[in-house]
Amino acid sequence: MAQDINLNIVHKIIDEIVTKRKELGISHETLGISTGLNRSTISLIESKKRIPSILNVIRICKALGLSLGKLMLKYEKM
Numbered sequence: 001m002a003q004d005i006n007l008n009i010v011h012k013i014i015d016e017i018v019t020k021r022k023e024l025g026i027s028h029e030t031l032g033i034s035t036g037l038n039r040s041t042i043s044l045i046e047s048k049k050r051i052p053s054i055l056n057v058i059r060i061c062k063a064l065g066l067s068l069g070k071l072m073l074k075y076e077k078m
Helices: 002-024 028-035 039-046 054-064 068-075
Strands: none
Touching: 002 039, 002 054, 002 068, 028 039, 028 054, 039 054, 054 068
8 A cells, every 4th residue: 555655656746747848848858868868768757657766756857947855745645
């Protein structure tokens, strides 16, 4: 059950990443370049087919101007 809760939090953070990327009008390709990840990795993360490492989440959040700390606080009580 705890693992399901943790995965749910990860999915919520991914949803926030997708929303922000789209708001900014940034493509998978552009986000990949700014994070050092390839376009297909970004796509797999956004489609929730790949769970990103914490390092990659930090890279993505930084590139999008998101605060991972704020996102974690937002969903920590789930």
